[in-house]
Amino acid sequence: MKKSLPQETSPTIETLDDLSTLVNYSLMDTLNPDPDAKENGVDHAPRQVFSGHYVPVKPTPIKDPEYVTHSKDFFRELGFADSIAQSDDFVRMFSGDISQVPAPMRKVGWACGYALSIFGTEYYQQCPFQTGNGYGDGRAVSVLEAVIKGKRWEMQLKGGGRTPYCRGGDGRAVLRSSIREFLAQEYMHALGVPTSRSLSLFVSKTEKVQRPWYSPGSRLQDPDRMISEPVAISTRVAPSFIRVGQLELFGRRARKQEHPKAMEELEKIVLHLVDREYANVIDNKLPTAEKVVLLAREFRSRLTLLVANWIRVGYCQGNFNGDNCAAGGFTLDYGPFGFCEEFDPQFQPWTGGGQHFSFLNQPIAAERNFHMFWATLRPLLASQTDSLQQLDEIRSGFADEMQMAMEAMWAAKLGLGAFHAELFSELETLMVQTPVDYTVFFRELSNVPNDISPLQKSFYKGAAYEADPEGMDKRWSEWLTQWKSLITSGHYAQSCSREELSKQMKLVNPKYSLREWFVVPAYQQAAAGNYSLVRELQEVMTQPYAEQSKEAEDKYYRLRPSEFSELGGVSHYSCSS
Ligand code: AMP
Ligand code: MG
Numbered sequence: 001m002k003k004s005l006p007q008e009t010s011p012t013i014e015t016l017d018d019l020s021t022l023v024n025y026s027l028m029d030t031l032n033p034d035p036d037a038k039e040n041g042v043d044h045a046p047r048q049v050f051s052g053h054y055v056p057v058k059p060t061p062i063k064d065p066e067y068v069t070h071s072k073d074f075f076r077e078l079g080f081a082d083s084i085a086q087s088d089d090f091v092r093m094f095s096g097d098i099s100q101v102p103a104p105m106r107k108v109g110w111a112c113g114y115a116l117s118i119f120g121t122e123y124y125q126q127c128p129f130q131t132g133n134g135y136g137d138g139r140a141v142s143v144l145e146a147v148i149k150g151k152r153w154e155m156q157l158k159g160g161g162r163t164p165y166c167r168g169g170d171g172r173a174v175l176r177s178s179i180r181e182f183l184a185q186e187y188m189h190a191l192g193v194p195t196s197r198s199l200s201l202f203v204s205k206t207e208k209v210q211r212p213w214y215s216p217g218s219r220l221q222d223p224d225r226m227i228s229e230p231v232a233i234s235t236r237v238a239p240s241f242i243r244v245g246q247l248e249l250f251g252r253r254a255r256k257q258e259h260p261k262a263m264e265e266l267e268k269i270v271l272h273l274v275d276r277e278y279a280n281v282i283d284n285k286l287p288t289a290e291k292v293v294l295l296a297r298e299f300r301s302r303l304t305l306l307v308a309n310w311i312r313v314g315y316c317q318g319n320f321n322g323d324n325c326a327a328g329g330f331t332l333d334y335g336p337f338g339f340c341e342e343f344d345p346q347f348q349p350w351t352g353g354g355q356h357f358s359f360l361n362q363p364i365a366a367e368r369n370f371h372m373f374w375a376t377l378r379p380l381l382a383s384q385t386d387s388l389q390q391l392d393e394i395r396s397g398f399a400d401e402m403q404m405a406m407e408a409m410w411a412a413k414l415g416l417g418a419f420h421a422e423l424f425s426e427l428e429t430l431m432v433q434t435p436v437d438y439t440v441f442f443r444e445l446s447n448v449p450n451d452i453s454p455l456q457k458s459f460y461k462g463a464a465y466e467a468d469p470e471g472m473d474k475r476w477s478e479w480l481t482q483w484k485s486l487i488t489s490g491h492y493a494q495s496c497s498r499e500e501l502s503k504q505m506k507l508v509n510p511k512y513s514l515r516e517w518f519v520v521p522a523y524q525q526a527a528a529g530n531y532s533l534v535r536e537l538q539e540v541m542t543q544p545y546a547e548q549s550k551e552a553e554d555k556y557y558r559l560r561p562s563e564f565s566e567l568g569g570v571s572h573y574s575c576s577s
Pocket of ligand 1: 136137138139140162165166167168169170171172173319324333335
């Protein structure tokens with residue numbers, strides 16, 4: 001399953017010293033530290049943080065770290081030599097010990113607070129103090145900001161120990177959840193979906209923590225026992241980790257005038273977001289009001305496209321609340337996520353998630369997050385009637401823009417030049433009733449088959465199908481005939497050959513999906529010290545559109561075997577940390 005790599009340019013970062021020349025801590029240098037914080041970052045007990053944008057925190061290293069994997073693709077993009085991933089000082093730093101990093105790297109990292117909103121409703125009770133002042137990065141500690149090849153990146157340790165926002169948690173991430181996030185980030189990137197990236201993954205050979213989990217074979221909704229799991233630190237990387245919920249925290253404080261600098265802190269974080277995530281589209285010299293309007297328009301555009309892309313590839317975020325919604329418009333925080341197998345508009349792998357965050361409800365959930373974003377920005381334009389009106393129009397136009405993005409996405413999945421409502425509606429009904437495997441169905445369709453037999457490879461054949469297989473097949477045939485006439489000529493057809501159309505559709509409809517039952521044995525074997533399956537999955541899933549080898553196809557281009565449906569920890573999970 002080797003892949004041919006693009007022409008390599010020689011790496012420019014071969015040591016931590018090379019990386020240290022590129023550091024630039026814009027967040028710590030331009031935003032406000034918590035005035036109650038300790039400069040040395042020894043700040044590991046839950047407490048309220050009343051003001052400031054960040055808390056300096058020293059990460060807590062995991063004991064006896066061992067290399068699991070790194071992202072070769074991302075290393076190449078950054079110009080990192082593969083060899084540094086296993087060098088002593090890299091392992092030390094990215095397993096949480098930053099006490100010996102070379103200057104001007106700093107020996108203290110930072111954590112940020114954020115507010116929680118779920119589907120557009122503000123919450124405070126998740127904070128142990130019921131004030132919202134103790135909620136935020138409980139176990140994620142950023143350790144570096146650097147400008148690499150002209151792009152600014154923040155590097156964040158997930159599972160890097162307790163912060164003031166840990167709410168009594170242990171500050172750790174287990175190997176299972178770290179492998180899931182590591183693989184998913186690189187898979188999503190390879191699919192062309194904007195996302196935070198994976199840098200490296202280290203596991204502790206000796207440190208374990210307890211987590212609730214499912215007994216083997218359990219079909220219960222909730223975990224039925226505690227298990228001991230190895231802890232890990234994965235490093236995730238993004239232009240920034242600013243979340244909608246983070247802006248909301250400052251918006252709430254400004255609205256309630258919680259302290260004299262509340263409005264100023266709101267403006268500062270919003271302008272920082274513009275610099276970090278929108279510098280290429282928003283001129284730094286513009287007045288704040290104009291920046292805010294442009295920011296809202298651009299975020300709306302990114303968020304709608306992002307969610308349309310999620311649905312294109314079958315991704316369900318699972319817990320799309322305000323603090324899991326990156327203000328830069330990319331996928332962030334892979335917790336109770338999953339990829340849709342049997343097509344179900346209400347697919348939701350997280351037992352605590354509810355229908356509001358289910359697969360095809362994500363456009364509505366996104367709108368709720370956008371609403372909170374809009375409400376947060378409004379006070380900044382209080383005295384500027386024109387700008388405020390523009391901002392309000394951007395808010396009210398969300399649903400239309402979202403729908404346009406969805407229609408364009410469905411049209412592309414179907415190889416059509418424009419969305420055809422009737423064709424899609426019948427397809428959706430058939431996909432649910434049969435039901436089909438979402439990935440296999442669209443991939444088989446991308447071959448532009450002559451009849452429905454190749455499509456039948458994607459059928460799970462549920463009760464509705466079995467009740468009347470001939471009738472269902474007839475409807476599928478009629479649907480296929482209509483689809484074929486639409487792609488061939490007329491308004492909906494694209495002017496290209498059947499071969500070209502197939503090629504184009506295969507760049508929209510991936511062949512390989514990161515199915516949970518592929519990931520489970522990978523993290524189980526990894527917990528026993530064997531990382532080969534993790535690395536194999538990484539290899540296959542970072543070229544999801546390619547046909548790959550026969551071996552890869554036999555192993556990974558498959559419908560979910562029935563023994564995995566309704567299986568605790570595979571088809572659903574209650575906890576993901
Ligand atoms: P999530 O729903 O996974 O995004 O988690 C909500 C918040 O809980 C996150 O922002 C984390 O900071 C925090 N959290 C989750 N697990 C832990 C843990 N083991 N220790 C400390 N904080 C945690
Ligand atoms: Mg989160």
